[in-house]
Amino acid sequence: MSLIRVGISSCLLGEPVRYDGRHKHDPFIITELGHFFELVGVCPEYESGMPVPRDPMQLVPSGNTPRLVVIRSGQDMTGQMHAFCKCRLAALAAENLCGFVLKSNSPSCGLSVGVYPGTGGTPASEGRGLFAAALAARFPEMPVVEERWLHEPAQCSLFIERVFRYCRHMQ
Numbered sequence: 001m002s003l004i005r006v007g008i009s010s011c012l013l014g015e016p017v018r019y020d021g022r023h024k025h026d027p028f029i030i031t032e033l034g035h036f037f038e039l040v041g042v043c044p045e046y047e048s049g050m051p052v053p054r055d056p057m058q059l060v061p062s063g064n065t066p067r068l069v070v071i072r073s074g075q076d077m078t079g080q081m082h083a084f085c086k087c088r089l090a091a092l093a094a095e096n097l098c099g100f101v102l103k104s105n106s107p108s109c110g111l112s113v114g115v116y117p118g119t120g121g122t123p124a125s126e127g128r129g130l131f132a133a134a135l136a137a138r139f140p141e142m143p144v145v146e147e148r149w150l151h152e153p154a155q156c157s158l159f160i161e162r163v164f165r166y167c168r169h170m171q
């Protein structure tokens with residue numbers, strides 16, 4: 001019998017794809033979810049063609065949806081990320097994912113991230129990382145969480161239950 005598949009930000013799996021060339025390996029989540037699910041890694045920034053290491057980016061305000069901008073140069077990466085999301089989410093739909101764990105505080109993966117009017121400083125508001133926003137729009141019913149919530153055992157159990165329920169609903 002094939003395992004239920006759950007997507008996860010690749011850096012949480014230990015892949016060194018972050019802007020600084022490092023990872024955010026999360027053994028607790030991998031072990032807990034690994035009992036039940038096959039984890040499918042996705043790194044929107046690396047897979048969309050950005051190098052490792054790379055200059056850090058941030059969200060900046062722009063109408064209703066923030067833009068993804070390189071902090072130092074001001075280069076706008078929004079179009080590149082949107083094009084990647086369209087393609088990759090279509091491919092993920094064919095993989096029948098039943099949940100997704102996203103890395104918090106990332107302008108691509110985070111569900112609630114600071115939106116900065118200038119370089120650094122204090123965020124003016126909160127917004128969704130571009131991949132997280134596209135994922136939620138493409139799969140509105142699918143359970144999606146940031147990894148930080150899963151360190152609370154009750155939240156982790158709840159997420160696992162929601163994934164099983166969503167999976168049954170999809171069959």
Ligand code: SF4
Nearest residue numbers: 009011043103106109
């Ligand atoms: S947070 Fe997302 S975009 Fe950033 S390194 Fe991890 S998987 Fe890649």
